[in-house]
Amino acid sequence: MQKTDIAQVLGRRVLTFFVHAAGAFALAVQAARALPALAQRPVRVVFYRQIYFTGVQALFVVAAIGLVLGLAIITQVASLAGRTTDLTGRILVWVVVRELGPLFAAIIVIARSGTAVAAELGSMKVNDEVRYLRAMGIPASRYLVMPRIAGVTTSLLALLFFFQGTAVLGGLALSSFLFDLPFRAQLDNLAATLSFFDLSISLVKGLVFGLVIAAAACYHGLRVRRSITEVPQAATRAVIEALILVVVIDGFITLASFL
Amino acid sequence: MTAEGLREASFSVGAGVACKLLTESDLDLDRLLHLLLGSAPMERGEVALFGEALGGVSEERALSLFSRMGIVWSGGGFVSNLKVWENILLPVMYHRGWTPASCEVRVLDLLRRLGVDDDLVPGYLQSLPGALPVQAQRLLGCARAALMDPEIMIYESAFEGLQRDVRARLESFAVWFHAQRPGRTSVYLSSDEQSLRSLPADLVLRQEKGRFDE
Numbered sequence: 001m002q003k004t005d006i007a008q009v010l011g012r013r014v015l016t017f018f019v020h021a022a023g024a025f026a027l028a029v030q031a032a033r034a035l036p037a038l039a040q041r042p043v044r045v046v047f048y049r050q051i052y053f054t055g056v057q058a059l060f061v062v063a064a065i066g067l068v069l070g071l072a073i074i075t076q077v078a079s080l081a082g083r084t085t086d087l088t089g090r091i092l093v094w095v096v097v098r099e100l101g102p103l104f105a106a107i108i109v110i111a112r113s114g115t116a117v118a119a120e121l122g123s124m125k126v127n128d129e130v131r132y133l134r135a136m137g138i139p140a141s142r143y144l145v146m147p148r149i150a151g152v153t154t155s156l157l158a159l160l161f162f163f164q165g166t167a168v169l170g171g172l173a174l175s176s177f178l179f180d181l182p183f184r185a186q187l188d189n190l191a192a193t194l195s196f197f198d199l200s201i202s203l204v205k206g207l208v209f210g211l212v213i214a215a216a217a218c219y220h221g222l223r224v225r226r227s228i229t230e231v232p233q234a235a236t237r238a239v240i241e242a243l244i245l246v247v248v249i250d251g252f253i254t255l256a257s258f259l
Numbered sequence: 260m261t262a263e264g265l266r267e268a269s270f271s272v273g274a275g276v277a278c279k280l281l282t283e284s285d286l287d288l289d290r291l292l293h294l295l296l297g298s299a300p301m302e303r304g305e306v307a308l309f310g311e312a313l314g315g316v317s318e319e320r321a322l323s324l325f326s327r328m329g330i331v332w333s334g335g336g337f338v339s340n341l342k343v344w345e346n347i348l349l350p351v352m353y354h355r356g357w358t359p360a361s362c363e364v365r366v367l368d369l370l371r372r373l374g375v376d377d378d379l380v381p382g383y384l385q386s387l388p389g390a391l392p393v394q395a396q397r398l399l400g401c402a403r404a405a406l407m408d409p410e411i412m413i414y415e416s417a418f419e420g421l422q423r424d425v426r427a428r429l430e431s432f433a434v435w436f437h438a439q440r441p442g443r444t445s446v447y448l449s450s451d452e453q454s455l456r457s458l459p460a461d462l463v464l465r466q467e468k469g470r471f472d473e
Contacts, residue, residue, distance in 0.1 A: 041352055041356070041358075042345075042352045042353050043353075045345075120340065124338070124340075128334075128336075129337075131293075131296060131298055132332065132336040133338065134296055134297075134298065135325055135328070136353075137324075137325040137326025137327075137354060138322070138326075138349070138353055139322055143353070
């Protein structure tokens with residue numbers, strides 16, 4: 001392959017990525033406009049179901065990963081800096097609340113719900129179900145897309161704080177048990193370190209990540225045309241693009257928060 | 260119109276008419292529905308519903324016009340991740356804000372008129388549509404369309420591939436339902452003329468070489 005060919009392929013890939021990102025953004029805007037439809041019972045049911053699948057069903061996984069992560073961080077801190085209560089709280093806030101919490105919660109949601117939403121909508125497209133809805137005067141943007149985007153975003157925000165809570169409190173509890181660090185002193189240090197700003201950054205990340213993941217999943221799901229083989233491809237694209245966008249946006253938000 | 264077979268197609272069906280619309284192939288039938296629902300692009304020409312050209316109205320308006328129309332799909336036309344009961348109630352809950360309790364009697368009455376066995380009804384309604392036989396899906400889909408009390412009822416190949424007694428029940432339901440609302444238009448759409456032979460109709464439009472002639 002010549003250099004120009006590689007450049008062309010790369011250029012096309014990047015361009016396609018931006019076209020898809022713009023499409024997902026347009027879908028998210030459409031969904032935002034359709035938010036008042038949540039007052040309608042059938043739409044609300046879809047919203048609640050999405051919260052159940054994305055949020056409630058992921059609680060165990062999130063708790064398990066949070067606990068292990070919290071313990072791993074505390075162990076690392078204890079091995080590097082000794083058994084000090086000063087540093088553990090600060091590092092947990094810096095690492096878990098600001099960075100890893102939003103990122104891990106987003107990755108779990110991408111893996112569980114991003115694929116599921118893209119595959120579900122893709123199958124509905126292949127089976128003509130989107131056309132059946134349209135024939136009943138029910139738009140996909142209002143009945144299928146908006147409640148899913150709203151549900152995934154709400155769930156991600158809840159999971160994010162649950163993950164942070166589990167990682168921080170679980171990590172502190174385990175460290176006090178394993179390394180004899182006083183739980184109360186660590187908690188006081190943590191409370192002194194944790195600021196409203198840290199929580200706001202976390203909130204913004206959760207909100208943006210949720211929108212990005214759900215919009216990418218819905219966009220790729222609804223792009224499926226007539227073939228069932230397109231469904232797994234749509235799910236894969238949704239996951240990859242959501243992952244890239246989440247990592248890039250995470251970098252930007254982190255950078256902006258330090259400026 | 261994009262479909263070759265529909266390039267010269269031009270016809271209208273008035274209010275209150277029971278019409279057999281016979282296409283030359285399943286492909287033309289499918290394209291006709293795609294054009295009606297705006298899910299296929301048109302090269303030229305227009306499709307009008309309730310006197311309004313769909314090409315000239317907003318998406319919101321088009322959807323509002325579609326909600327005044329009911330389609331009985333040959334495959335049931337259900338959303339696969341909703342139970343049949345939720346599927347049947349979806350349009351009336353979405354457009355009219357009805358509650359499940361307020362629809363129950365009407366749904367059961369419609370299913371009785373369609374000849375669905377009373378003993379089978381609870382099981383059918385609590386199932387996902389994919390678990391039911393196609394004949395049952397079609398009858399239940401017909402109940403969903405009828406529940407909206409539409410001004411236009413379209414039967415898409417609805418009388419094809421049914422057992423004789425089920426077809427007779429669906430035919431008598433279609434005739435009864437047509438008479439229930441003054442001005443209601445019923446369109447029996449099929450590419451198989453035999454499947455519609457025993458249905459009474461005011462108008463028969465037959466596609467021949469792309470044109471629809473009476």
